[in-house]
Amino acid sequence: MKSSRCDQTEAWSALRGHYEAHGREFDLREAFARDPGRFAALAVEAPSIFADLSKNLVDTATVHFLVDLARECGLEARRDAMLRGDPINHTEGRAVLHTALRAPRGQGPFADEVHGVLDEMLAYVETVRDTRASGIRHVVNIGIGGSDLGPQMVVPALDAFVHPGLHFHFVSNVDGHDIAAVLRHLKPAETLFIVASKTFTTQETMANAHAARDWFTSNGGTDIARHFVATTTNVQAAAAFGITTTFGFWDWVGGRYSLWSAIGLPIALAIGADHFRALLGGAHEMDRHFAEAPLARNLPVLLALIDVWYRNFHGFTSRSVAPYHQGLKRLPAYLQQLEMESNGKRVDLDGDDLPFATSPVVWGEPGTNGQHAYFQMLHQGTDVIPVEFILVKRPTHALSGLHHKLLANGLAQSQALMLGKRTEQALTEKAPTASRQLDAHTVARHRTFPGNRPSTTLMLDQLTPTSLGALIALYEHRVFAAGALWGINSFDQWGVELGKALCNDLLPRLASGDTAGLDASTAGLLARLRA
Numbered sequence: 001m002k003s004s005r006c007d008q009t010e011a012w013s014a015l016r017g018h019y020e021a022h023g024r025e026f027d028l029r030e031a032f033a034r035d036p037g038r039f040a041a042l043a044v045e046a047p048s049i050f051a052d053l054s055k056n057l058v059d060t061a062t063v064h065f066l067v068d069l070a071r072e073c074g075l076e077a078r079r080d081a082m083l084r085g086d087p088i089n090h091t092e093g094r095a096v097l098h099t100a101l102r103a104p105r106g107q108g109p110f111a112d113e114v115h116g117v118l119d120e121m122l123a124y125v126e127t128v129r130d131t132r133a134s135g136i137r138h139v140v141n142i143g144i145g146g147s148d149l150g151p152q153m154v155v156p157a158l159d160a161f162v163h164p165g166l167h168f169h170f171v172s173n174v175d176g177h178d179i180a181a182v183l184r185h186l187k188p189a190e191t192l193f194i195v196a197s198k199t200f201t202t203q204e205t206m207a208n209a210h211a212a213r214d215w216f217t218s219n220g221g222t223d224i225a226r227h228f229v230a231t232t233t234n235v236q237a238a239a240a241f242g243i244t245t246t247f248g249f250w251d252w253v254g255g256r257y258s259l260w261s262a263i264g265l266p267i268a269l270a271i272g273a274d275h276f277r278a279l280l281g282g283a284h285e286m287d288r289h290f291a292e293a294p295l296a297r298n299l300p301v302l303l304a305l306i307d308v309w310y311r312n313f314h315g316f317t318s319r320s321v322a323p324y325h326q327g328l329k330r331l332p333a334y335l336q337q338l339e340m341e342s343n344g345k346r347v348d349l350d351g352d353d354l355p356f357a358t359s360p361v362v363w364g365e366p367g368t369n370g371q372h373a374y375f376q377m378l379h380q381g382t383d384v385i386p387v388e389f390i391l392v393k394r395p396t397h398a399l400s401g402l403h404h405k406l407l408a409n410g411l412a413q414s415q416a417l418m419l420g421k422r423t424e425q426a427l428t429e430k431a432p433t434a435s436r437q438l439d440a441h442t443v444a445r446h447r448t449f450p451g452n453r454p455s456t457t458l459m460l461d462q463l464t465p466t467s468l469g470a471l472i473a474l475y476e477h478r479v480f481a482a483g484a485l486w487g488i489n490s491f492d493q494w495g496v497e498l499g500k501a502l503c504n505d506l507l508p509r510l511a512s513g514d515t516a517g518l519d520a521s522t523a524g525l526l527a528r529l530r531a
């Protein structure tokens with residue numbers, strides 16, 4: 001596959017010149033003062049999501065140069081190749097077709113297979129959700145990485161839609177404290193275990209699945225076939241484990257893109273067939289936007305271009321995500337896998353070293369909690385860290401007096417990051433808690449905010465299956481677009497292999513104490529662990 005690296009384009013050189021002339025010293029406050037139409041010019045409407053890009057360190061000229069970059073990198077052709085099912089995951093010879101999982105019946109590649117499994121899975125879901133007949137009260141999803149983080153993020157996000165008689169638990173860590181804490185509260189007859197693993201070979205998942213099966217039989221559980229189901233591409237391995245109900249998917253679904261497939265079974269059990277179809281529908285609307293909107297109005301493309309602008313021109317190393325919705329508390333963890341496993345790469349498609357940076361560190365917490373923890377650094381630290389605010393206009397709870405406070409906090413943070421506070425202004429203000437021993441100027445210096453710190457605000461009307469589907473698909477396509485601009489393979493993850501192989505070597509050594517051939521540190525630690 002021909003590489004189309006961003007740094008080898010004319011647009012890249014133009015952007016370098018633009019950065020030196022206007023980008024480095026760009027000031028948001030001056031930009032708003034200069035251009036009364038800035039908010040409208042940098043507002044983008046996408047399905048279920050309104051985006052305000054105006055608090056970013058760009059103007060319409062920057063966007064123009066960035067869109068040229070996307071065009072010159074052949075982003076549209078690479079997008080079309082993905083949507084068509086070309087094997088763009090070239091190191092594994094696989095297509096990347098998570099979009100096919102949410103295409104309407106009869107549309108898109110593999111439509112018959114996709115809708116065949118979906119229909120079967122959703123029919124099964126309704127039998128379990130009939131809790132009187134099924135007797136099931138607890139659902140335990142055993143999986144890790146992409147077989148855990150998607151459902152674990154979505155189920156609490158859609159709490160308002162969750163079956164009131166079902167409780168959901170997610171076990172991922174091979175640390176037995178994880179599953180032990182869940183099993184302690186359960187009874188075999190009321191519990192359904194889902195063993196979720198694309199490969200059905202992942203050490204952590206298999207170890208936890210065996211632990212669950214042992215617990216089940218030794219606590220009087222009698223019908224493994226009814227209480228264990230699998231979601232996997234490896235149907236034979238699931239059968240060998242003794243599972244007779246398996247919902248399959250395919251090698252063209254990447255683990256971190258798999259919540260739309262059978263891996264979404266816990267989500268479907270939680271919210272039911274119609275809402276699960278709405279989640280798929282919301283994602284499909286975003287797929288259409290990504291496929292059809294012109295680059296300059298294409299939200300995932302614009303977010304990816306701003307990512308490249310920040311990472312490769314401004315040199316920012318991380319991005320913080322601040323969902324002002326408690327239901328989205330696991331979104332940062334989900335995005336960490338999506339973005340950092342996809343774009344944490346150091347060679348291009350041809351295997352050549354990259355001379356520029358790729359994935360930023362993605363991190364965050366729900367607002368307003370983050371405000372009382374690390375926002376200090378965002379406002380006054382030495383690093384500039386772009387923040388992504390997610391605001392939801394209407395809550396799904398009916399409690400009065402809370403939601404406006406939440407929204408005002410979100411707005412205030414993006415405003416404060418941008419506006420800052422000058423020393424002169426701080427000097428005019430009272431600071432009742434400041435030490436009387438210090439002179440006024442020193443106190444004012446500590447109370448100065450540099451401002452000009454960028455943020456994006458994504459706004460949803462309400463957090464529903466449809467809007468959440470659109471939001472997740474937005475992030476997926478943004479990650480794809482950034483990877484395409486960088487000329488990397490966003491769909492493999494060789495970086496996790498080495499640790500797995502070394503773990504397999506160390507496991508028997510922990511039992512035997514054999515340290516032959518190990519480095520002195522590992523040998524010393526292993527000996528202490530055994531002592």
Ligand code: F6P
Nearest residue numbers: 145146147197198199202255496
């Ligand atoms: O850690 C690497 C990884 O392969 C992820 O990409 C994947 O989501 C996770 O492990 C789990 O894999 P599986 O679904 O095959 O158990």
